[in-house]
Amino acid sequence: MEQARTLAAAVDETRQWDRLMALAKIGAIPGDGVNRQALTAPDREARRLVIGWAREAGAEVSVDDAANLWLRLEGAEPGAAPVLTGSHMDSQPQGGRFDGIYGVVAGLEVICALRDSGIVPGRPLEVVAWTNEEGSRFAPGCMGSMAWAGTRPLGDFADIADAEGVRFADALATHLAAEVDLPHRPLGGRPHAYIEAHIEQGPRLEAEGFDIGVVTGIQGSRWFTATLTGASAHAGTTPVSRRRDALQAAVRAINALNLLMDDPADRLRFTIGSLVVEPGSSNSVAGRVRFTIDLRHPDGAILAARGDAIAAAVAEAAAPVAAIVEERFNAPPLAFDDGVLHSIRSAANVLDLRWTDMPSGAFHDAQLVAAVAPSAMIFVPSHNGISHNPAEFTTASQLAAGTRVLGSALLARARLPN
Ligand code: HGY
Ligand code: MN
Ligand code: MN
Numbered sequence: 319m320e321q322a323r324t325l326a327a328a329v330d331e332t333r334q335w336d337r338l339m340a341l342a343k344i345g346a347i348p349g350d351g352v353n354r355q356a357l358t359a360p361d362r363e364a365r366r367l368v369i370g371w372a373r374e375a376g377a378e379v380s381v382d383d384a385a386n387l388w389l390r391l392e393g394a395e396p397g398a399a400p401v402l403t404g405s406h407m408d409s410q411p412q413g414g415r416f417d418g419i420y421g422v423v424a425g426l427e428v429i430c431a432l433r434d435s436g437i438v439p440g441r442p443l444e445v446v447a448w449t450n451e452e453g454s455r456f457a458p459g460c461m462g463s464m465a466w467a468g469t470r471p472l473g474d475f476a477d478i479a480d481a482e483g484v485r486f487a488d489a490l491a492t493h494l495a496a497e498v499d500l501p502h503r504p505l506g507g508r509p510h511a512y513i514e515a516h517i518e519q520g521p522r523l524e525a526e527g528f529d530i531g532v533v534t535g536i537q538g539s540r541w542f543t544a545t546l547t548g549a550s551a552h553a554g555t556t557p558v559s560r561r562r563d564a565l566q567a568a569v570r571a572i573n574a575l576n577l578l579m580d581d582p583a584d585r586l587r588f589t590i591g592s593l594v595v596e597p598g599s600s601n602s603v604a605g606r607v608r609f610t611i612d613l614r615h616p617d618g619a620i621l622a623a624r625g626d627a628i629a630a631a632v633a634e635a636a637a638p639v640a641a642i643v644e645e646r647f648n649a650p651p652l653a654f655d656d657g658v659l660h661s662i663r664s665a666a667n668v669l670d671l672r673w674t675d676m677p678s679g680a681f682h683d684a685q686l687v688a689a690v691a692p693s694a695m696i697f698v699p700s701h702n703g704i705s706h707n708p709a710e711f712t713t714a715s716q717l718a719a720g721t722r723v724l725g726s727a728l729l730a731r732a733r734l735p736n
Contacts, residue, residue, distance in 0.1 A: 319668055321437055321729060322665060322668050322669070322725075322726035322729060322730070323668065323669075324435050324437065325428075325431050325432065325435055325437055325722075325725045325726060325729055326431075326669055326722035326725060326726055327435070328430075328431035328432075328434045328435035328437075329427055329428070329431045329718055329721050329722045329725060330427070330430070330431070330434075330718075331714050331715060331717075331718035332714070333427065333430065334423055334424070334427045334714070334717060334718060334721060335714035335717065335718075337367075337371065337423050337426070337427075338415060338416065338419065338420065338423055338717070339415070340367060341364050341367060341368075341415075341419055341423070342415040344360050344363050344364045344367070345358075345360035345361075345363075345364070345409065347412065347708060348708065349708035349709060350414075350415060350708050350709070350711075351412055351413055351414055351415070351707070351708025351709075351710070352409045352413050352414070352415060352708075353409060353410075353411050353412065353413065354407070354408060354409045354413070355408055355409060355410075355411060355452070355454055355455040356408035356449060356450035356451075356452065356454075356455050356456060356461075356489075357385065357408075357449070357450065357455070357456075357486075357489040357490060357492070357493045358455070361407060361408055361493075362493060362496050362497070364407055364419070365387055365407060365447065365497070368387070368389075368407070368422060368423075368426065368447065369387070369500070371426055372389040372426055372429070372445075375391075375426065375429045375430045375433055376391065376429075376433055377389040377390055377391050377426075377429050377445070378390045378391075378392075378501070379500055379501070380500060380501040380502065380503040381494070381497050381500045381501075381502060381503070382466065382502070382503050382504065382505045383465070383472060383494075383502075383504075383505045384449050384461065384462045384465040384466060384472050384490070384505055385449045385462065385490055385493050385494055385497070386446055386447065386448055386449050386462045386463075386465075386466055386505075387407075387446065387447040388444055388445070388446055388503060389425070389426065389429065389444065389445040389446075390442055390443070390444045390445075391429045391432065391433075391439070391442060391443045391444075392442050393438060393439045393440055393441045393442040393443065393732060394438050394439070394440050394734070395440055395441060395442075395734055396442060398440065398441040398442065398510070398734060399441065399508060399509055399510040400441055400442040400443060400444045400507075400509050400510065401439070401441050401442075401443055401444070401509060401510050401511050401512075401513075401728050401731045401732045402443075402444045402445075402446060402507075402509035402510075402511070402512045402513075402687070402691065403421070403424070403425040403428065403443070403444075403445055403446075403512065403513050403514060403515070403724060403728055404421060404422055404425050404444075404445045404446035404447055404448065404514065404683075405418045405419070405420070405421025405422050405425075405447070405448065405451070405514050405515065405516055405682070405683065406418035406419075406421075406422070406447060406448045406449075406450075406451030406452065406462075406683060407419050407422055407447045408449070408450055408451060408452050408454075408455075409452065409454075410452055410454050410706045411454055412706070412707060412708060413452075413706060413707075413708070413710070414517075414704070414705055414706070414707060414708060414709070414710020414711070415710060415711075416517045416700075416710055416711075416712050416717070417516075417517060417519065417705055417706065417710060418451055418452070418516070420515060420516065420517055420698070420712070420717060420720075421514050421515045421516050422445065422446075422447045424515040424717070424720060424721040424724050425443075425445030425446075425515075425724070426445055427721050427725075428443065428445075428721065428724060428725040428728060429443060429445065431721075431725055432725075432729075437729070439728070439729055439732035440732050440733050440734035441510055441731075441732040441733075441734065443728060443732060444509065448460070448462040448463045448466075448683040449461055449462030449465075449490075450462055450486075451463070451682070451683055453541070453647070455480045455481075456475065456478050456479075456480055456486045456489070457478065457541060457543070457610070457646050457647070458541050458646040458647030459541075459647065459681065460647075460649070460681065460683055460685070460686055461475050461486070462683070463683035463686040463687060464686050465505055466505055466506060466507070466686075466687075467506075467686045467687060467689050467690050468506065468690075469686055469689065472505065475487070507690075508690060508691060509687075509690070509691045510691065510692075510731060510732075511655070511657075511658050511661075511691055511692045511693070511728075511731040512658075512684060512687045512688070512691045512692070512693040512694075513658060513661075513662065513693070513694055513695070513696065513724060513727055513728055513731070514682060514683065514684045514687075514693070514694075514695045514696070515695070515696045515697075515698070515720050515721065515723075515724045516533075516680075516682060516695055516696070516697060516698075517697065517698055517699075517700045517705060517710070517712050518531055518676075518697040518698065518699055518700045518703070519679070519680050519700050519703070519705035519706070519710075520679055520680075520700060520703045520705075521700070521702060521703030522674075522676060522703070523674070523676075523697060523698070523699035523700075524699040524700065524701060524702070524703070525703075526674065527672065528672045528673060528674045528699070529666070529671040529672045529673065529698075529699070529716065529719050530662075530666045530671050530672070530673035530674075530696060530697070530698065530719065530720065530723055531673070531674060531675075531676045531695075531696065531697030531698070532659055532662050532663055532666070532673050532674065532675050532676070532694070532696070532697075533654065533676060533677070533678050533684075533694060533695035533696065533697055534653065534654055534659060534675045534676065534677055534694075535616075535651065535652050535653040535654055535677050535678070536649075536651065536652050536654075536677065536678040536680075536681055536682060536684070536685045536695075537587075537614050537615060537616040537651050537677060537678065537679060537681075538614060538615055538616070538617075538618055538621040538648075538649060538650045538651040538652075539612070539613070539614045539647060539648075539649045539681045540611075540612075540613045540614075540621060540625040540645065540647065540648045540649075541610065541611065541612055541613075541645070541646040541647035541648075542610070542611040542613070542625075542628055542629075542643050542644065542645050542646060543608060543609075543610055543611070543643070543644050543646055544568075544571065544608065544609050544610075544611065544628075544632050544641060544642070544643045545606065545607075545608045545641070545642045545643075545644075546564045546567045546568050546571065546606065546607045546608075546632075546636050546639050546640070546641050547564060547605070547606050547639065547640045547641075547642075548561070548562030548563055548564035548567060548603070548604065548605055548606070548639040548640075549561075549562045549603070549605055550596075550597055550602050550603055550604070550605030550606075551563075551602070551603040551605075552601070552602070552603070553600070553601040553602060553603060554601065556603060561603050562638060562639050563603050563604055563639070564595070564596075564604040564605055564606050564607040564639055565595055565603075565604035565607050566604075566639075567607070567635070567636040567637075567639035567641070568593065568604075568607040568609060568636070570635040570636060571631070571632040571635040571636045571641065572590060572609070573635070574631045574632070574634070574635035575588065575590075575611070575628065575631055575632065576588075578624060578627055578628070578631050579613070579624060585615060585616065585617075586613075586614070586615050586620065586624065587612070587613070587614035587615070587679065588611070588612070588613055589611075589612040589613075590609050590610065590611060590612075591610050591612055592608075592609060592610045593607065593608070593609040593610075594607065594608045594609070595607050611628060611643075613625050613628075614679065614681075615651075616651050616677060617651065618650050618651050621650070621651070625645075625648075628643055629641075629643040649681055649685050649686070652685050652688055654684070654688060654693055654694035654695065655688070655692035655693055655694055657692055658692050658693060658694035658727070658731065659675075659694045661727040661730040661731055662694055662696055662723060662727045664726075664727075664730065665722075665723045665724075665726035665727040665730065666723050668726060669719070669722055669723060669726065671719055671722075671723065673723075676697065678695065678697070680705075682695060696720055696723055696724055696727070697720075698712055698716045698717055698719065698720035699712060699716050700712060701713075
């Protein structure tokens, strides 16, 4: 317990905040936001900043085939399975300054606090920045953690293209070539435990006056892409009776999906976040429409039933326009590890912080890591629950409190058997 307090005292709130603000300048967009999408030049620039800080702190830096970035601090027992923390550095196109990047900087801050306090953890401590958690440039998200956990082979993602037609495999190759100076490490591993610190991205902690969310699990998520193919035609000369209008078909399909996804309890989350119309000209009937579907629910059976009904509902509503629905991501609901959750609650208690158990509405890499190692998450408050928006905000002291709990919980899990 004494070590936990010593480590917590060594967590430097200002150093952590200054680093987050320095990173927020990279890919900055108006309104205090960032656009630092996966495998872009801003992503690489931010990684270089983190690599420099990590090396200053005495950590060993490496990268794997999926471009996951690893920072390692040796423990008293170098051969022991490491404790792992981290999150993602990539952002949404209109993202905030804290989503993902906070968990990486918090892990780095724990490394610095261990060094500054002279505490050597029993097990090695590793901090990871997972590639492409957001999935906004290359869908789906969590590609780096899925490849690392063996959920899907890295090759599965090769031909997925971004809006400019750049293939994931080519963007990854460019990225790895730019980091060829970094030691390489094989994909995969079996850490002793994984704890991810993240902003809540919802309103609860702030509204109910808690400092810390002890994240007990993550709801299930399924992603689909619907492609509706009609025929482009002249807006002035083509009778409606002769049209195969892909946009009108999309309207019918989305209305049908709204009926399918109706939930009076307001627990189901159904989002059409992107809709692309081709040729996208005011005087041409739409020949092709592609839209995304993001479906979430804490109950696996409901997620399965509603998600499995999507393709038929879209095809029926879109007819006679042809419709293809492809599933891109399917992460079932998950409960985190009781032992790791206990370490987080104990750490929050030792530090006299107000905490509450809560589920996560957002998916996280921890959902994939949990298949390989006992895992759990720590949330810190989001002002007004805002995220995936430049106005995303958490105070320096709230972030530092989360990092103190993270450090103490990691130290507990790093303890070697007597
Ligand atoms: O979409 C999500 O739940 C995560 O924030 N990327
Ligand atoms: Mn995130
Ligand atoms: Mn996010």
